[in-house]
Amino acid sequence: MDDVVQKQIERRAQVIRALKEELIERVNLPYTPEDLHEDISLLGAGLGLDSLDALEIVLCAEGRFGIKIPDDSVEVLRSINTIVDYIISEQDRKDAAA
Helix, strand or coil: CHHHHHHHHHHHHHHHHHHHHHHHHHHCCCHHHHCCCCCEEEEECCCCCCCHHHHHHHHHHHHHHCCCCCCCHHHHHHHHHHHHHHHHHHHHHHHCCC
């Protein structure tokens, strides 16, 4: 496997793990990181989180990963995968601008 691809896979896995751990701690979820599937819906029927939990998720992602999630970006909070995609793209954008 290409070195660049391997590094991207490892980076994504690290971000997923860190985000899951932060979510479990901050939102007080009764799960382990392994219990949370990356595509589970965070709000509503999936994990059943509410708007206060959504705010906590935003603060968690912004604080842990040094990014900003705009107030009108509800679609970013759809699942762990969508948040991770956003985190990585924002970090890459910041790195490219630096």
